[in-house]
Amino acid sequence: MNSHTGEYSGEADPRTMLVEGPFGVGKTSFAIETLFTWLSDGVPPENILVMVPQRTLAYPYWEALRGADYGPLGSVDVRTVNGLAKDMVNIYWPLVAGEAGFAEPERGPHFLTLETAQYAMADFVDRAVENGEFDAINVSPQQIARQIVDNLGKAALMGIDYRQIPDFLTGAWGPDRPRKRVLAYQAAGRVADAYRQYCLKYRLLDYSLQIECFTRLLRLPDFREAFFGARTHLIVDHVEEEDALTHTLIRDWLPHLDAALLVYEQDGGYRVFLGANPEGGQALARDCEGVLTLSESYFTSPGLEALLDEVAYSFNQPGSDPAPEGSDLAFDFAFHSYYPQMIDWVADRIDHLVHDQGIAPKEISVLAPFLSDALRFSLGQKLDQRGIPHVSHRPSRALRDEPAARCVLTLAALAHPEWGERPPQADVAQALQLAIAGLDPVRAALLAKVVYRPGGDEVLTAFDRITPQMQARITYVVGQRYDHLRDWLVTAAAERATALDHFFSRMFGELISQSGYGFHDDPEAGRVVAELVESARKFRQSLYSDQSIDPIEIGRRYFTIVRQGLLAALYVASWRDEHADAVFMAPAYTFLLRNRAVDVQFWLDVGSVGWWERLDQPLTHPYVLSPNWPAGRIWTDSDEVVRQEEMLYKIVSGLIRRCRSHIYLGLSDLGEQGYEQRGPLLRVFQQILRRHPQPVEGLEVSRE
Amino acid sequence: MTPSGPFAHLDGERRVIDSSQDSMVRPGQLPPLFQFSQNSLQDYADCRRRFQLRFIEGLRWPAARSEPIEEHEQFVNHGVDFHLLVQRHLLGIPIEKLAPVENPLAEWWDAYLHYPPPDLPTTLRLPEVQLSTPLAGYRLMAKFDLLAIDPGERAVIVDWKTSRKRPPRDQVLNRLQTHVYPYVLAEAGTHLFGRPIAPEQINLIYWFAAAPTDPEILPYSADRHAENRAYLEGLIGEILTIDDEIWPLVEDEFHCRYCEYRSLCDRGVRAGSLDEIDAAEEESDWDFEWDDVEEIAF
């Protein structure tokens, strides 16, 4: 069979098929077409399941299914395997709870997020740290908790007992490296064990227990039959981003299905930290009756094709050749001595593209290995000055760094003197400034200075108790508002049994979003405080609903972990952000998983080692804790280099494939942190520039 | 060769969807993934400004909807727990594994077992089903607690209500849910029914945990279906034509007492008391999920 743009091999009339190809060749389009063909053929929508590895990858399906041009419809589920697993465990909990070892299994489960899991583990980690059990590694207790939570999840995905994790890590560490690390692995194992017992006692289900319970359910013949029988048609998009356990699930599922389409992206597999197993994804081809290979890109221009060739050649990819001499590679490289100059250059270029060349802002993405707040802010400000809309993706910004959240937390601390927290005066000034309309920073600082009495009987003094001169400086209107705020906090403080999330809600609704107060007409503050409320509620409900702990104490614990920066804002870019006509700023990795092409990309900090280096995670290991790594084999430095090179190639080629027209590379001699930048991505482009010399903005000649 | 199975379309022309090319969000418009539901239409019917804030602007505003919040939260949790319990039962989990111990769940469960909705079709029992149908250029979606169907013969929609009081009939009849549910089933339930469903073959039952022996049974008819279509189309049409910067605020400020946007609209300070809210409204309050605004639950 030779389809329009692809090569097909396999059975004449396949029941199951894998479609493969790089980004931009129409794989997801083919999957959507397949979905609608099935619906037109009369397949009941409830019998069709579409699985994707993460939410952003579901958008094309939702868009197609929510269009009005398709007639009446039942629900085609578009899910992640984790979402599905969690739902199944929630519904079928009575069938597994007892067998899985949970105490009081007749009561319901509490699902933990990554953050609440880390918190549940925190006490165990702190004790071990105090005992010096983690002296060999130089990471924070939060990082330790995070890595142990990761390990439990990896064990669940590998289908092994979590207690084997220290052995796996020790085997890969080898006998010749310092023994102290092995002791840290063992300490992590003990913490994992204590935490697991705690979870079982209070029916707390972190990711690992969700997966383990789901696996357990699948071993029950009745459930298995019902689960596999509930759908007749399956589409799995991006199998390369799924983990080994999901691949096994798919493999077991295939024989039960009337039809299945698996979509595999060559060069993908970015979610290594989440267990992505691209090799396993591709291996599913052997379980399918046909394989369709698509190769003709719909997006990439000849100049970018040539750049792809160059990049492949630089990374020594098999069968690669450099682009012919004289090729017009669709990139520009600009060198700057200082970081702010690079940001100016980006803003100017974007200005030119949008205002002179008519390129829509949403067709431009600014990408960097990490998107720091400083970069987001400074570039955002410059784009604002030029009238160019922009959105940014901030996957892991701590809640405490959001000004609206800080304000609410500071006011909460003032209303809860029993917490024993005494916010610094500067925080109180900032909170007052944000909370009270018409109060500028200078007068807010003055006000805080005269009214704030940390540790006093009255934490805040009434406005009429300050000197008339000061009252006049602050102004009476502001003074009235301040007094009302103060009264509200005093009254709230008297209502002792209030949960913190309820306190936040009331304070938001009754006080700081009322007319005359700072959040009255501030959607961003509404969003942030809504997240804070939700996060505090989840914290309370998931961790403490079965424990009789005073709400005040729960509130204090919540306050503490937010202040430590442990809780990230839950914010993920919504469709509003995704679809806004705005320049999109994101870490490269986030952009890749957004699965969209744009006309123009800017790559910043191309000299940064961040394009290359893995996070330092001494207690876990994404490659070793995987079914592909032979137990006992030592992870060597050259393994590290090979894997990092592979990943860098994936990232770079993936970005190029997601570009339609041109890439601008920005480099500053000194990076954002003031260090000299000479990372491997820079070396790749230096090689390319040697083969294809072109003027480099900011330099007379290329710097080799 | 031309295959005939699930991949018969393989030989056809490939059509590429570049999702970055379409569905851009423009200020003041419904977002591209939006579909109408009983919740969003009820919001519109209650207050146009609320619809605008919630669905057009996607504004999250974390004020309390009713007081005391603690009771409101418990009420929501119990409602969710009861729906889950019934879902488990309908999916075949043995009854001895389900018995809840705490009230009000235990009481409701008892009521459900002893006084289930009367005379339900037995062939298909489908809990938590979602159907949608195009209407006025958008999709109208309904998520049913239970569809009980004897294919080709009759279909019953059951909605479990856990409000503290049974609402009077006229309140129930006026809810958008009463219009949306049978309409969507009649339009989009063919594949479940085995053939097109005549409106007369549909019943809608509201079952009240607070009054299990007194469910509200609402037969459907072709006339009502035609009225519903006109009514729902009219509502959506109206929504699509409003181009005010600020959509009209409801005149009857009673709604504002139970609306989280009251501070934004300068319509009061403290949330209304749970004791004074209409039972029907109380129910819809918990039924609302933020997911209706954005994507479906993931």
Ligand code: SF4
């Ligand atoms: S507060 Fe009142 S006017 Fe404002 S959105 Fe809510 S119901 Fe409408």
